[in-house]
Amino acid sequence: MLLLILTATFNRVQAQDTTDLMSQLEKEAGNKEQVNYISSAFKTTRLINGHTIENVAKGVLDVKISHRFGTIGGSEGGAYNLFGLDNATMRMGFDYGISRFLMVGIGRSTYKKTYDAFFKLKLLRQSTGKRNMPITLSYIPTIALKTSPKPPADQKNYFSSKFSFTHQLIIGRKFSEGTTLQIMPSFIHNNLADFSGDPNNLFAVGFGGRQKLTKRVSINIEYYYQLSGHKLEEKTDPLTGAITRNASINSLSVGFDIETGGHVFQLHFTNSRAMNESGFISESTDEWSKGHILFGFNISRVFTIGKSK
Amino acid sequence: MKRIFFLLWMSIAFMHVAKAQIFFTKNGMISFFSKSPLENISAVNNQVVSVINTTTGEIKFSVIIKGFLFKKALMQEHFNENYMESDKYPKATLNGTITDISKVDFSKDGDYAVNMDGDLVVHGVTKKITTPAVIAVRAGKFAATSSFMVLLADYNISIPKIVENNISKSIEIKVNCNFEPKS
Numbered sequence: 001m002l003l004l005i006l007t008a009t010f011n012r013v014q015a016q017d018t019t020d021l022m023s024q025l026e027k028e029a030g031n032k033e034q035v036n037y038i039s040s041a042f043k044t045t046r047l048i049n050g051h052t053i054e055n056v057a058k059g060v061l062d063v064k065i066s067h068r069f070g071t072i073g074g075s076e077g078g079a080y081n082l083f084g085l086d087n088a089t090m091r092m093g094f095d096y097g098i099s100r101f102l103m104v105g106i107g108r109s110t111y112k113k114t115y116d117a118f119f120k121l122k123l124l125r126q127s128t129g130k131r132n133m134p135i136t137l138s139y140i141p142t143i144a145l146k147t148s149p150k151p152p153a154d155q156k157n158y159f160s161s162k163f164s165f166t167h168q169l170i171i172g173r174k175f176s177e178g179t180t181l182q183i184m185p186s187f188i189h190n191n192l193a194d195f196s197g198d199p200n201n202l203f204a205v206g207f208g209g210r211q212k213l214t215k216r217v218s219i220n221i222e223y224y225y226q227l228s229g230h231k232l233e234e235k236t237d238p239l240t241g242a243i244t245r246n247a248s249i250n251s252l253s254v255g256f257d258i259e260t261g262g263h264v265f266q267l268h269f270t271n272s273r274a275m276n277e278s279g280f281i282s283e284s285t286d287e288w289s290k291g292h293i294l295f296g297f298n299i300s301r302v303f304t305i306g307k308s309k
Numbered sequence: 310m311k312r313i314f315f316l317l318w319m320s321i322a323f324m325h326v327a328k329a330q331i332f333f334t335k336n337g338m339i340s341f342f343s344k345s346p347l348e349n350i351s352a353v354n355n356q357v358v359s360v361i362n363t364t365t366g367e368i369k370f371s372v373i374i375k376g377f378l379f380k381k382a383l384m385q386e387h388f389n390e391n392y393m394e395s396d397k398y399p400k401a402t403l404n405g406t407i408t409d410i411s412k413v414d415f416s417k418d419g420d421y422a423v424n425m426d427g428d429l430v431v432h433g434v435t436k437k438i439t440t441p442a443v444i445a446v447r448a449g450k451f452a453a454t455s456s457f458m459v460l461l462a463d464y465n466i467s468i469p470k471i472v473e474n475n476i477s478k479s480i481e482i483k484v485n486c487n488f489e490p491k492s
Contacts, residue, residue, distance in 0.1 A: 017362070021331060022369045057382030060383070215390070215391045260471045261471065261472040262383065304383070
């Protein structure tokens with residue numbers, strides 16, 4: 001009888017074996033996955049106006065249609081102008097993922113009839129596991145070509161005068177499933193400044209982040225702080241004294257990302273009209289405090305056209 | 310009486326030595342397929358870990374959810390972020406028994422139809438499943454294949470109205486694992 005019980009327990013030990021082997025195999029499989037890169041830090045590659053640390057995946061084309069309407073308050077806004085909806089500037093953009101680390105994009109906006117092109121290079125990827133990397137770091141050089149005439153009409157403009165260049169670093173970290181924050185030091189070089197006395201080189205630092213409200217909706221904030229001495233100042237006509245350009249104001253935007261399967265809708269309020277880097281960082285002139293807030297949206301639709309592997 | 314017990318003990322002990330065998334795989338395959346009016350969704354995972362005790366019929370599976378690879382990157386992202394919540398529930402497991410394992414002669418090549426009963430844990434929800442399977446014995450090793458349907462609602466995976474027509478409510482899961490003996 002005793003022997004029987006003994007053997008039965010022995011058999012149970014045997015059963016335990018499968019569990020042991022299982023946990024051993026699982027551990028091996030877990031070790032094989034050496035570096036765990038974070039994913040889904042943001043819903044799309046743009047926060048509101050500017051970039052996030054996200055890239056489009058390899059072989060994926062992201063078509064972006066963005067609009068900024070007129071100001072809700074002020075002379076452009078009010079009920080008569082349907083709170084700015086009568087006016088709109090738009091940008092259409094096409095972004096494509098060349099590899100996991102590199103995406104390229106082109107765009108055209110009605111704001112100063114600007115063409116822009118950029119590439120976005122992921123230098124570091126936030127990860128845990130074998131390689132522990134606390135942040136994601138991206139480098140984004142952008143070139144913009146303003147084809148509308150520069151303000152002083154009597155000035156001789158070369159083709160090269162129409163270019164501005166922006167270099168951005170984005171340092172971002174996904175803190176939790178719902179929270180991601182990033183810092184965006186930015187440098188802008190205008191080949192030709194709009195007015196005499198304007199600096200050609202402008203520095204700004206952006207701050208932004210998102211907080212998910214539900215699985216598919218997040219609230220985003222984006223703010224670009226222009227360093228002192230790097231703001232474009234108010235310009236007046238020397239003869240009439242009329243203001244020809246308002247002083248630049250730091251860009252502040254608040255918005256929502258709404259993801260619906262293949263689309264991401266971004267609805268936001270901002271004081272920037274331009275949708276290219278040099279424009280919204282250094283040329284925003286509307287002030288939140290005066291009610292000069294613009295409603296806008298970006299729609300992103302992705303198409304898988306290349307091979308993902 | 311004593312003699313009977315002794316014989317019983319001998320037979321159990323002997324069975325234990327002769328037949329108790331553990332088989333395993335580290336790179337089994339599980340794929341799933343969702344057919345809907347708007348699009349078909351499929352993904353494959355080649356990192357399935359599984360263990361079978363061929364004496365008792367005990368069978369265990371463990372699948373890393375992030376190991377499912379899709380053709381479309383965005384599908385994969387949504388699968389992990391919105392539906393399976395892979396950061397919260399990184400694994401799916403199955404703990405079960407092949408109820409008629411005795412039908413299988415592991416020393417003789419051939420295809421044996423068997424039945425499996427078990428607890429499937431997906432997205433943090435445990436559900437009993439029963440499915441037929443085939444064990445194909447070839448030269449001391451064997452392959453196990455099975456396919457069964459699961460309802461997303463059973464595992465608390467909700468589909469938003471807006472993509473209702475893109476995702477099927479029931480998903481076909483296919484299992485194909487090649488087991489080798491544990492040395």
